[in-house]
Amino acid sequence: MNAGNYSETTLHSFTGSDGINPGGDVVVDSLGNVYGVALNGGSFGYGTVYKVDTSGVFSVLHAFSGSPDGAHPTAGLLLDSAGNLYGTTAMGGAQTCKTLPDCGVVFKLDSSGNYSIPLSFNGKGGADPITPLVEDNRGNLYGVTQRGGGGGCALGAGCGVLFRLGANGKEIVLHTFGLDPSDGIYPNALLLRGRVLYGTTLQGGTSGGGTVFQFTLP
DSSP, X not given: OOOTTOOOOOOOOOOBTTBEEEEEEEEEOTTOOEEEEEEEBSSSSBOEXXXXXXXXXXXXXXXXXXXXXXXXXXXXXXXXXXXXXXXXXXXXXXXXXXXXXXXXXXXXXXXXOOEEEEEEOOBXXXXXXXXXXXXXXXXXXXXXXXXXXXXXXXXXXXXXXXXEEOTTSOEEEEEETTSSTTSEEEEXXXXXXXXXXXXXXXXXXXXXXXXXXXXXXX
């Protein structure tokens, strides 16, 4: 049922080989092309990055294979001013993770469609990223991981981290969750406003029900 003059158009129906279970926010470039991720499906069953162009033509930009390129992207994509797409996968990667079978990656698809892995998580520097990345005006990327960072939580797999991926490709852990009794654990959202990062944690805090946090950038 349509309300007034509003209407819906289906741009694509997933079949499996092109991905299934699309999730996360889509992004739209200046030309009107739509980009997104599917959690599962694709050539290897680990999800896809896709594009729907302005003519309605659907294409798979990347099919995840697990290792080393990542598996199961859950978060929406980040589109920068140069037309590069950035995202995360909750699993897969280089499989050098010390605390979990696999820890996930930050991936990049440049404007020419070339796929690369700026960061493969190793556990101490984070694991299991499930939220979108955010970017500052210097090209640094920020994100959170649900696990990793240190002992405790999730059978020793860590309580999560807040991280920065610099334009030079170097990761810096800005905060490790769970080290302070009043701190939150399992961060699951992040937002950048000016020089301040805001986010939430799923659990932890003084009453155990989660927290809202802010982190001021230098």
